[in-house]
Each structure stands twice: as C-alpha cells, then as structure tokens.
Amino acid sequence: MRADARKNYEQLLATAREVVTEQGVDASLRDIARRAGVGLGTLYRHFPTREVLLDALLRTSFDGLTERAAELEASRPPDEALVTFLRETVGVASDFRGVLAMMAAAIADEASTLHASCVTMRAAGARLLAGAQAAGTARADMDGADLFALVGALAWLGDQSAFAPRAERHFGIIAGAILTSRASPLTFSGERTGAG
Amino acid sequence: MRADARKNYEQLLATAREVVTEQGVDASLRDIARRAGVGLGTLYRHFPTREVLLDALLRTSFDGLTERAAELEASRPPDEALVTFLRETVGVASDFRGVLAMMAAAIADEASTLHASCVTMRAAGARLLAGAQAAGTARADMDGADLFALVGALAWLGDQSAFAPRAERHFGIIAGAILTSRASPLTFSGERTGAG
DNA sequence: ACCTGAACACCGTTCAAGT
DNA sequence: ACCTGAACACCGTTCAAGT
DSSP, X not given: OOHHHHHHHHHHHHHHHHHHHXXXXXXXXXXXXXXXXXXXXXXXXXXXXXXXXXHHHHHHHHHHHHHHHHHHHHHSOHHHHHHHHHHHHHHHHTTSTTHHHHHXXXXXXXXXXXXXXXXXXXXXXXXXXXXXXXXXXXXXXOOHHHHHHHHHHHHHHHHSTTTGGGHHXXXXXXXXXXXXXXXXXXXXXXXXXXXX | OOXXXXXXXXXXXXXXXXXXXXXXXXXXXXXXXXXXXXOHHHHHHHOSSHHHHHHHHHHHHHHHHHXXXXXXXXXXXXXXXXXXXXXXXXXXXXXXXXXXXXXXXXXXXXXXXXXXXXXXXXXXXXXXXXXXXXXXXXXXXXXHHHXXXXXXXXXXXXXXXXXXXXXXXXXXXXXXXXXXXXSXXXXXXXXXXXXX
C-alpha cells in the first residue's frame, strides 16, 4: 500500500472508532470521512461496505476475546469461566451500539465480512459452555447459537438508555438461566453456594 | 373532523399498518403517504411525529393486552398467567419490528406520545408478576421494569431472522429465569411439575 | 379546514475527472 | 494508484400556495 493510502486508511479507522463509539454502527459514513479529512470516495475505496469497516474495528477486540476464553478455561471453574466470558463479550459489544444486530445478520450469511468474527465468537462461547455442561453446572439443552443470541439480547438491553442502569441485574437474571446452580452469578468473587 | 380528513386519516392508518408490518417502525413515511395516495403533508398533519403514528397503530393491541391480563389473573394460577401474558405481549410486539426500542425510549420520556401505552403495559405485567411473587412462584427480586426490559430483549431476539427460529427456546429460557420453579414454562398445558 | 408538493438539509453509493 | 467531490436516488421535516 502506498504511504499516503496507508495514512488515510489509518486515519479513517481511528476516526471511525470515535464516531461509531459515539453514534453506533449506523453512524454517517459521510461524517466519518469528513472528520477524517478525506474524500468520501476514499472511505469507500478502503472500506467498500459498512461491514468491512466494522470488521476492521472489531477484529482486535474479538481476537482478544478468543484468547481470553482460553485463559479463563485454564484458570477458572467452568461455570465461572463461562459467565466471565459472557460478561466480557457483552462489554466489548457495548462499545458499538447496534453491533449485535449486524452480527446476527452476518452469522447466517457466509458472504458477509463479519461472518468469521461471529463464528469465532460463537465457537469460543460454545467451548466454555460445553465445559460447564460437562461439569454439570450449565443447562444441557443449550448450544453456542443460544449463547450468541443471549449475548445479543444483553447487548440490546445495554443499548437502551432506559434499561442500561439495570444491565447488571439483567445480566444476572440471564446468566442465572444458563447455569444450573441457583447461586447468583453476581457473587462469583469469594463465597460460592454449592451447585444444586 | 371533516369527512375528507377522516377518510385520509383512516386510509393512512390502514396503509401504515401494512407498511410497518412489512418494514418495521423505521419504515419510510414518504412511502406510507405514497401508498395511501395522499400528500406527505397530509400524513404530517394527522401524525405530527412517528410516535403519534405508532401509538395509533398500537393502542388497540395494548388495550387488548391489558384486558387479557385481567382475564388471565382471574382464570389461571399466577405463574401461568404471568408467562402467558409475557408470551402474548412479545407476540404483539413482534408485529412491528423495532417497536420495543421505541417504547424503551418512550418509557423514560413523559412527553412522548407512547409513554402512556408503555406505562400501561408495564403496570399490567407488574400486577401479574406481583401475583406470582405472592404465590412464591416468581423471583422476588424483580419488578415491572425488569419484566418490560425482558419483553424488549425477547422482541429483539424475534426481530433477528437468525434467532427467530429459536424464539420459543429463548422464551423458555428467559421465562424460566423469572419463575422460581424449575419446571419448563413450555409445558404449561396439562402436566405441571411442582414448584420448588 | 384541509391538502399538496416543492424546498431544504441530510443520507448511501457510484463514478468521471483529476494527480 | 490513489484521491476527490459532483451526481443520483433516496430520507425526514417544513411550509407557502392552493382548494
């Protein structure tokens, strides 16, 4: 890539991160190009679709989550690893309002640029879920796709300002529905009630 | 209202119901006016904001839900009444893609035209929830606002075509999180396992 | 009283013209 | 190779002009 092209690419990515953080995944591409100080055509040259741009923004975060899943699997009890991964995934999603709706569309569309990231995320979750299921601490009648959907639901709740103040409660309710234990997943740091 | 005005109003409402059912709450107002065969200004005269139009579309459904809540309360065990109400509320919401995001915004905004409908729906749910809580079959640490949020989450899941095929599963998972019984809320018709 | 559609300021997307 | 911005077909919203 030519030096000027690379500079534009990076400037666009940095600006897009700002704007999408502020306005969500439906942010105006014109606005991003404007604030990056490049022509609109330049944005389209580097990022031919909105998915490509989003994918560039998300890739680092999602690679990080996959590593994190491996760490958690090695270092924590299966149920705690699962819930912690779930919480951190929702946290990453909350950086870009509306991103899970885009990912939900991409996971059923192999042609989408975001497809790979979706599959990776789902696989990491599925692995931790299977671990907890093997240990008998997660419901047996769920799979990675269900987990993915529940991440979407939690991200949606966090996106609505009326619900965001209760995000932690709602996380507890839904995480609790995944685990077979009646222990609150909010109290994972220290005292733990026995699984039933 | 003048006869021609009334005719336009009703034509707009009927067309809006069609278009919003097809395209969701962000449907083009221009398209609605066009398909209704009236000028765009006429749409704005009768429905000065998108909320006013949505409210007109939803009012009947929500009035019906409130009556339904009273019926269920009188005729079913509290937990079953709650879950059935939940299911039917999600069903109504699923007629208009994205409507719960709009209602989530409206419930925190007393100036919104949709505010009253939101409060009504939340109150009906809260009443059924309180009944189930009094009977010991719903978690005590939830309120109407949580229920409202969970309806939103379920509606969002139903709006995503990738998740919609599992809507019934996800309903079961979340409804199960509300109830204190471990019985599946999917098997309410007939055999019921005892509440724990 | 009510209706209409042009006008304005935005979008996403494409592409001819420039360097 | 790469960049630019005009051009096109859309929006939501307002409002002067008509009946």
